[in-house]
Amino acid sequence: MMQSKRLAPLLNRAQQHQDEVARDLAERQRVLATHESRLEELRRYAEEYANSQMSATNLAQLANRRAFLDRLESAVEQQCQTVDRNREKVEIERSRLLLASRDKQVLEQLAASYRAQERKVDDRRSQREMDDLGARRVRITAATAQREHSNGDGQ
Numbered sequence: 001m002m003q004s005k006r007l008a009p010l011l012n013r014a015q016q017h018q019d020e021v022a023r024d025l026a027e028r029q030r031v032l033a034t035h036e037s038r039l040e041e042l043r044r045y046a047e048e049y050a051n052s053q054m055s056a057t058n059l060a061q062l063a064n065r066r067a068f069l070d071r072l073e074s075a076v077e078q079q080c081q082t083v084d085r086n087r088e089k090v091e092i093e094r095s096r097l098l099l100a101s102r103d104k105q106v107l108e109q110l111a112a113s114y115r116a117q118e119r120k121v122d123d124r125r126s127q128r129e130m131d132d133l134g135a136r137r138v139r140i141t142a143a144t145a146q147r148e149h150s151n152g153d154g155q
Contacts, residue, residue, distance in 0.1 A: 004114035007107060014104035021100045025093040032086040039079040046072040 050069055 002114070002118050004111050004118060007111045007114065011104070011107050011111060014100070014107050018097070018100040018104050021093065021097045025090070025097050028086065028090045028093045032083070032090050035079065035083045035086050039076065039083050042072065042076045042079050046076055 049072060
């Protein structure tokens with residue numbers, strides 16, 4: 001079996017791996033976008049709530065309002081951390097995809113190199129066969145001419 005054909009299963013596996021990593025990256029990006037959207041919603045809500053002109057009629061209402069704002073700020077902070085973690089995961093997946101792409105590219109280049117070598121070998125073989133055929137024709141022509149010459153002398 002030719003070397004280039006032996007690489008076909010490896011190339012298929014490399015392509016499958018690259019596709020799998022690309023799907024993982026797409027999923028991580030989707031999750032990140034969802035978390036970023038939640039973060040923006042939380043920030044917007046916290047800002048609207050903080051800027052709202054609710055009148056606190058007593059100290060308990062003021063304390064409740066302040067406690068709720070603190071919880072909102074805490075939720076925004078937690079969501080920021082979640083977004084950061086998910087950004088890191090996206091970058092990890094992006095790196096994995098880059099590596100998978102490089103692996104596949106190396107195999108493709110190796111297969112192309114093997115195919116080029118195989119073509120050269122085939123071309124040399126074909127040239128050798130053509131040379132042999134040409135030499136055989138020359139010998140046959142020479143032998144035929146020799147016989148005709150011998151037959152012509154003998155008459």
